Amino acid sequence: MRALEHLIQQKGVPGVVEMVPSYSALLVYYDPLVVGYDALCASVTAVTRELDTAVLPPARVVELPCCYDDPELAFDLEAAAVKLGLEPPELVRLHAEATYHVYFIGFTPGLPYLMLPERLRIPRLDTPRTALPPGSVGLGGGQCCVYSVESPGGFWIIGRTPLRLYDPEVSDPVLLQPGDTVRFRPIDRRTFGEIAAAVAEHTYRPVIT
Amino acid sequence: MIRVLDAGPLPLTTVQDLGRPGHLRYGIPPSGPMDRLAFVAANRLVGNADGAAGLECALVGPRLEAMRPCAIAVTGADMAPTVNGERRPRWTAIALRAGDQVRLGPAKAGMRAYVAFSGGIDVPPVLGSRATYMRGQLGGLEGRALRKGDTLRLFDAPIPPARRVVDPPDADPGLEVTVRVVLGPEADRFTEAGVKAFLTGAYELLQQSDRMGARLRGPRIAHARGHDIISNGIALGTVQVPGDGQPIVLLVDRQSAGGYTKIATVCSFDIGRLAQQKPGRHVRFQAVDVAEAHRLLHEHRAATDRLVLETIGQRMEKS
Incomplete structure (x- = not known):
């Protein structure tokens, strides 16, 4: 979830306002006046394909x-x-x-x-x-x-x-x-x-x- | 400067602006006004930017004294505002002279009134916002509700022209308010009969409701398989249903995550109407799909942008 949050942040997925990671879910707040639901889902799905290779900043x-x-x-x-x-x-x-x-x-x-x-x-x-x-x-x-x-x-x-x-x-x-x-x-x-x-x-x- | 002459025995009046988004991942809710439209209208009436800090008064309003000339506007619930004992209109900019006393009484219709002051309230922003989050003792006036003897500083601003909102929304949402919901994200955790009960029943708004959540009581919403899930994020308007089958709508001061199943989310544009419902009265839920919700949101935003301010007579006199 943290990797997904990190990637969405890094890529600046349009319309994303804020995110709340949890154990097994990521809540993505988006502005429907900027991006539609289907378009957002498509962007996030595209990002998930890069999850395996994502490099996270080292943990504090x-x-x-x-x-x-x-x-x-x-x-x-x-x-x-x-x-x-x-x-x-x-x-x-x-x-x-x-x-x-x-x-x-x-x-x-x-x-x-x-x-x-x-x-x-x-x-x-x-x-x-x-x-x-x-x-x-x-x-x-x-x-x-x-x-x-x-x-x-x-x-x-x-x-x-x-x-x-x-x-x-x-x-x-x-x-x-x-x-x-x-x-x-x-x-x-x-x-x-x-x-x-x-x-x-x-x-x-x-x-x- | 505004002096608080009386704020009642309960912590019901807080400084709010449009809130502090972006901190839910640290467990800090956005806060801000429960009825955004009424809040924004009050600011526009006194010539402020939409996000200037003003007051939200729940159930009953405070008594205030202007210590220098300024303009105020009172919107939202009908708390029968008076200036020096004389009734004054709501949804209208009112010029105050130094020494004028403003009183908001108990809400006769609706639940939450908003008071904007020309210039806006000058309290230090915390995490980019002046909104009060009482449970976290954050923002506003020392993170708390107003008390007798407080003073509120205002930013300098010109006195705006006298004007009013044409055709303001009705303060009284009625005995039953219907709010639109999008089902999900865990609607499949409920029985068909449970979802049907939720969408057809009238739910009484309970006394324990606050800025964190609206607690409701009505036809039991039956779970198909357990009411606990692995904790995950909670959105504005999320309707969670604990084991007792009674819904709770999470609001502006909500916790960021929770472990109860979520049957639906109340559309953001209907949160304001829910916020104006009084305990003891009822709420109904009507399902719409995402596309319809977005269409209604566009409409609602356009209506907010179109709020017509009509200038009344001459520029208000400065004293």
């Missing part, structure tokens, strides 16, 4: 510091570990060792859709919580979620990042992009506090390579 790797070792932040870690038949440190190791592809961003501003390693797949909570703090890192179904704004949610919260995935106070409010690679770096509670303070003052520079 974005590091999200994550505090797993404070029950105030990671309030479901113990229970999730029990549910998965793992010791909590093992769960943390598996979660932090994995790399995550950002399939797309959505639901709330800046929220990434990430897939979990097989071993960490877990049914969602029976009763969703009404309000989870932004930055909460959760497991649910086959997905890993990092809440970008305070929202209700049915994920098991195993940690929290002090970074803001969405910050309406800065000119570029969204941290992650579709196609990025995300890695979680375990930090202790003290480091969490330090980074959170720097983020609040807009002096923290996320590690992006």
